[in-house]
Amino acid sequence: MRAPGSYSESVNFEGLTCSAAAAIDVPLPGSATKVGAWLCVEQPGAWGRDVIGDEVLGPEITPELAARTAAAQVRPTLIRRPGRNEFTGARTVLIANSRPEGNWCERFEITDLKQLLDIDLHLLNGPPPGIGARVTDPVILVCAHGKRDQCCALLGRPIAANLAAEYPDQVWECSHTGGHRFAPALVLLPSGLTYGRVDTESATAAVEAIRRGALALPGFRGRSGHKPIEQVAEIAVREQVPAALADLTVRLETGFTTTDPTVAGAALVTHRDGRRWRVTVRTVSFAPRQASCGAAAKPAAALVADPVQPLA
Structure with missing residues (x-):
């Protein structure tokens, strides 16, 4: 994962629509x-x-x-x-x-x-x-x-x-x-x-x-x-594990603690066959750009999953 803020600092977003500006590097997972x-x-x-x-x-x-x-x-x-x-x-x-x-x-x-x-x-x-x-x-x-x-x-x-x-x-x-x-x-x-x-x-x-x-x-x-962290976790697992629509359940991991200020939380993903994964999700910053067409630029951020951890 790239360092926060390193994605598009050299890009000029002036004159772009908000969707064109976000499409340059802001990921979709967790944005529903x-x-x-x-x-x-x-x-x-x-x-x-x-x-x-x-x-x-x-x-x-x-x-x-x-x-x-x-x-x-x-x-x-x-x-x-x-x-x-x-x-x-x-x-x-x-x-x-x-x-x-x-x-x-x-x-x-x-x-x-x-x-x-x-x-x-x-x-x-x-x-x-x-x-x-x-x-x-x-x-x-x-x-x-x-x-x-x-x-x-x-x-x-x-x-x-x-x-x-x-x-x-x-x-x-x-x-x-x-x-x-x-x-x-x-x-x-x-x-x-x-x-x-x-x-x-x-x-x-x-x-x-x-x-x-x-x-x-x-x-x-x-x-x-799902909450945003759960959304990111589900997608991270699905990118690695073939699963039907109803195969996975996702829940925030209660009691999860960390001293890393960029970590937003973690979720547990369970397959109906019993397999389980922990997905830690962190906040990543991006260069400022407009969130709506015609609006002033402001800092952008998104949630990104760390590598998926299989659980016994």
């Missing part, structure tokens, strides 16, 4: 936003900068729904079909739980946004509540939130359109998922598998892999149901 439960609401047309904002859902709904999603620890997400589609008045709503074990997704329709307030959002953190029809095919969310960052719209929309030609009922453009500097960004529900810097080929490979119970590593940032 930690999300355990999702509320995805169809909202055709333009979106504001905020996912839940008066300009999108209106002043009657916005404050109450924002408070309820925060209290229930549910990620609000706007979705729309790729391309220009006529709005019929019925909105698709997807609710999902993306925990690593026992994840699920349900789908239903509403005709009035006020119906969102009838949902007990705390149920999304448990087993399937039976509010809607069970979704068995992977839901494909491609970030295309241009008001949040131009990279998501410019890079994400073509990917969404191409995927929609192959999986017409499974693909949605979505609002900010976290990490627009890794655009084009893709999230698969209900697994929570999060990808970045995808093209149509790698995005399709990710979808096809999960359909057969596997996991594609190119562009994989981590599972949204």
Whole structure:
């Protein structure tokens, strides 16, 4: 591993988009936003900068729904079909739980946004509540939130359109998922598998892999149901050990201590066949660059795994 801060100190990031600046040397593992439960609401047309904002859902709904999603620890997400589609008045709503074990997704329709307030959002953190029809095919969310960052719209929309030609009922453009500097960004529900810097080929490979119970590593940032250290640890092991999607469980190592200030923690990875590994994860610094397009440069950092340690 290179010394912290040695990756790109001679690179001039001026004039680059945030995704181009991050792609020079910032690694993807550990960058998936930690999300355990999702509320995805169809909202055709333009979106504001905020996912839940008066300009999108209106002043009657916005404050109450924002408070309820925060209290229930549910990620609000706007979705729309790729391309220009006529709005019929019925909105698709997807609710999902993306925990690593026992994840699920349900789908239903509403005709009035006020119906969102009838949902007990705390149920999304448990087993399937039976509010809607069970979704068995992977839901494909491609970030295309241009008001949040131009990279998501410019890079994400073509990917969404191409995927929609192959999986017409499974693909949605979505609002900010976290990490627009890794655009084009893709999230698969209900697994929570999060990808970045995808093209149509790698995005399709990710979808096809999960359909057969596997996991594609190119562009994989981590599972949204895992903490960042756990995300890095899983990827580090998968890079060395062939494993199906459900073969590995990952847990932070409790009681782990170190005097090394760069070490962020450690995780234990267990294969269903009994093999185990410890992965120590440290923070690595990178040369300052913009985290969003048009923003001022600031120090960048990422999590990097030390060599994987097999355990008896």
